[in-house]
Amino acid sequence: MSGRVAHAPVPLLPAPQLLLFLLQVAALLAVAFVLGRLASRLGMPAVVGELSAGLLLGPTLLDHLAPGLAAWLLPKQADQFHLLDAVGQIGVLLLVGVTGIEVDFLLLRRRGTTVLRVATAGLLLPLGLGVATGLLLPASLIPGGTDRVVFALFLGVAMCLSALPVIAKTLTDLRLLHRNIGQLILVTGMVDDAFGWLMLSIVAAMAATALHVGTIVVSVLTLLAIVLAAASVGRPLVRLALRLAERTGGSTGVVTVATIVMLACGAGTQALGMEAVFGAFVGGVLVGSSGGVARAALAPLNAIVLAFFAPLFFATAGLRVDLTALGRPVVLLTGLVVLTVAVVGKFAGAFVGGLASRLNKWESLALGAGMNARGVVEIVIAMVGLRLGVLSTETYTIVVLVAIVTSLMAPPILRVAMRRVEYTVEESFRARRSGASLAQRADSG
Numbered sequence: 001m002s003g004r005v006a007h008a009p010v011p012l013l014p015a016p017q018l019l020l021f022l023l024q025v026a027a028l029l030a031v032a033f034v035l036g037r038l039a040s041r042l043g044m045p046a047v048v049g050e051l052s053a054g055l056l057l058g059p060t061l062l063d064h065l066a067p068g069l070a071a072w073l074l075p076k077q078a079d080q081f082h083l084l085d086a087v088g089q090i091g092v093l094l095l096v097g098v099t100g101i102e103v104d105f106l107l108l109r110r111r112g113t114t115v116l117r118v119a120t121a122g123l124l125l126p127l128g129l130g131v132a133t134g135l136l137l138p139a140s141l142i143p144g145g146t147d148r149v150v151f152a153l154f155l156g157v158a159m160c161l162s163a164l165p166v167i168a169k170t171l172t173d174l175r176l177l178h179r180n181i182g183q184l185i186l187v188t189g190m191v192d193d194a195f196g197w198l199m200l201s202i203v204a205a206m207a208a209t210a211l212h213v214g215t216i217v218v219s220v221l222t223l224l225a226i227v228l229a230a231a232s233v234g235r236p237l238v239r240l241a242l243r244l245a246e247r248t249g250g251s252t253g254v255v256t257v258a259t260i261v262m263l264a265c266g267a268g269t270q271a272l273g274m275e276a277v278f279g280a281f282v283g284g285v286l287v288g289s290s291g292g293v294a295r296a297a298l299a300p301l302n303a304i305v306l307a308f309f310a311p312l313f314f315a316t317a318g319l320r321v322d323l324t325a326l327g328r329p330v331v332l333l334t335g336l337v338v339l340t341v342a343v344v345g346k347f348a349g350a351f352v353g354g355l356a357s358r359l360n361k362w363e364s365l366a367l368g369a370g371m372n373a374r375g376v377v378e379i380v381i382a383m384v385g386l387r388l389g390v391l392s393t394e395t396y397t398i399v400v401l402v403a404i405v406t407s408l409m410a411p412p413i414l415r416v417a418m419r420r421v422e423y424t425v426e427e428s429f430r431a432r433r434s435g436a437s438l439a440q441r442a443d444s445g
Contacts, residue, residue: 024074051166056318087316098302119191126345174411181367258301366421
């Protein structure tokens, strides 16, 4: 008799579940594509329409207009929904990663002081205003048993975060990634988000147990370790891997290795207790700064991310949002107050930081508009707060409202401001290097 233990084969995905998943992907992509093109026709980036796709097909609209269709196409079953979530998570990681590829470190070395000033002002002002607002909100909106200080700190963290995925897609749609202001928005957003995720881990620990000095120390040391490891070990390894991939597999090999780097870095930061999005951005920066291959070799990756993964992610994110909760007057009024505080805090913080760094008013306005976009990251934060019991259903809806409105505000303000910002020779060179056409550069000016 053999000593080997027999194991039952792992069951395959049932055919009905696979069929429904394919129909869901097709429907979400179709609606996201149509609304994205419509948004472009109206002078707004496609991301605006893509974000709206999930709202139309989710509990905000379709569940009320056609409940039978909604229950059939998008049933509220965790195992079915998680299929979409998995693809969406890969999409957001790759979107943030390909954005990190475009970061220009020569510009950052020259404008490091500007980044520091804008990031600091863009953090402290919204954080302070958010905490103060949380301390003053009606007690009826705070879940029973939740400490008001913890709630206020959580709201402050939510107010100071930006949304790298939405910023990345907006800058890409507006063809502003190669502009100096676009680069500053990306990097200051990354700095703010790194601090925000750090603060979120501390507040989450406070909500779960109690605040300990060790929690803060470990979180800070983890962030520093990630940055140092990426700069000292990660960069030469990625450079070597990309060169080998280009020699043996051409553009296909380069895309494969770049994808592996982004996903692996995302997995690494997730394992260390930080968000995978931050790791994916670091992975993209490593790929872009390695100097191992030409940027043109990565064009296929950029195309598939922008055409498939990103629209599907944005559409999927809206499926959990139900804006009908705003029908209650107290929730709506509180939502408007929190929205005003969020916009004033982030916008004013980045604007003042820009002026303090000797940027002109239009450049500072563009910085404020870009960093004010909260998008899906804010929705993720809201989900975390709901899971921890820090947010009630009403305050969750309010945070989601902030995410949607600030994302819609960013594109038109960026367009107006950037038309008045002079186009530089350096930006032209950066546009050619990343494969931008003359027509695209003319549009962004």
